[in-house]
Amino acid sequence: DSGVTQTPKHLITATGQRVTLRCSPRSGDLSVYWYQQSLDQGLQFLIQYYNGEERAKGNILERFSAQQFPDLHSELNLSSLELGDSALYFCASSVERTGNTEAFFGQGTRLTVV
Amino acid sequence: AQSVAQPEDQVNVAEGNPLTVKCTYSVSGNPYLFWYVQYPNRGLQFLLKYITGDNLVKGSYGFEAEFNKSQTSFHLKKPSALVSDSALYFCAVRDLGNTDKLIFGTGTRLQVFP
Numbered sequence: 131d132s133g134v135t136q137t138p139k140h141l142i143t144a145t146g147q148r149v150t151l152r153c154s155p156r157s158g159d160l161s162v163y164w165y166q167q168s169l170d171q172g173l174q175f176l177i178q179y180y181n182g183e184e185r186a187k188g189n190i191l192e193r194f195s196a197q198q199f200p201d202l203h204s205e206l207n208l209s210s211l212e213l214g215d216s217a218l219y220f221c222a223s224s225v226e227r228t229g230n231t232e233a234f235f236g237q238g239t240r241l242t243v244v
Numbered sequence: 245a246q247s248v249a250q251p252e253d254q255v256n257v258a259e260g261n262p263l264t265v266k267c268t269y270s271v272s273g274n275p276y277l278f279w280y281v282q283y284p285n286r287g288l289q290f291l292l293k294y295i296t297g298d299n300l301v302k303g304s305y306g307f308e309a310e311f312n313k314s315q316t317s318f319h320l321k322k323p324s325a326l327v328s329d330s331a332l333y334f335c336a337v338r339d340l341g342n343t344d345k346l347i348f349g350t351g352t353r354l355q356v357f358p
């Protein structure tokens with residue numbers, strides 16, 4: 131168990147809908163990262179938060195947004211969903227921003243858009 | 245820009261034989277390198293990392309990796325493969341630019357046959 135909790139584990143929704151994915155980082159970890167894993171794109175970095183503030187953006191669509199709350203949990207909001215958004219979404223956390231600490235991953239949320 | 249490459253989509257090895265999963269990197273400066281493993285329907289699990297120091301890094305489950313600066317490689321190795329090692333392996337490098345996100349390779353599927 132990595133200590134990173136993601137809910138829900140599975141989500142099936144229709145095109146055009148909006149969903150929210152939730153992540154609770156490991157206790158004490160200030161950095162939260164979101165990744166998307168799809169068969170054709172591999173593991174793509176979406177966005178990072180550090181202690182409540184957005185730190186970096188990657189290949190995140192404008193239809194997607196995220197935030198990190200004062201208790202450090204994070205939510206990833208996906209709207210106007212398309213079939214191509216079907217993927218495994220991972221949250222990861224690490225204790226600080228320095229590069230020498232590993233990130234710990236949750237088990238992911240498998241999103242299926244039908 | 246930082247990047248890693250995993251030249252093999254799949255590696256097949258017989259149980260009890262040594263295994264190697266290859267990774268090469270391209271970075272400016274000193275690399276921070278990581279290996280993760282993903283079992284089916286699970287999140288990524290941290291195996292080991294190279295930050296500085298000894299070129300041979302030991303990690304979880306009997307895995308080790310050899311950092312080679314002249315060849316810009318960070319190959320994952322295990323002296324004796326187990327069927328239970330069958331999984332998807334990812335090499336990653338820390339982006340030490342404007343973010344400290346992990347940049348992943350495309351993954352290598354390891355299949356260990358009894």
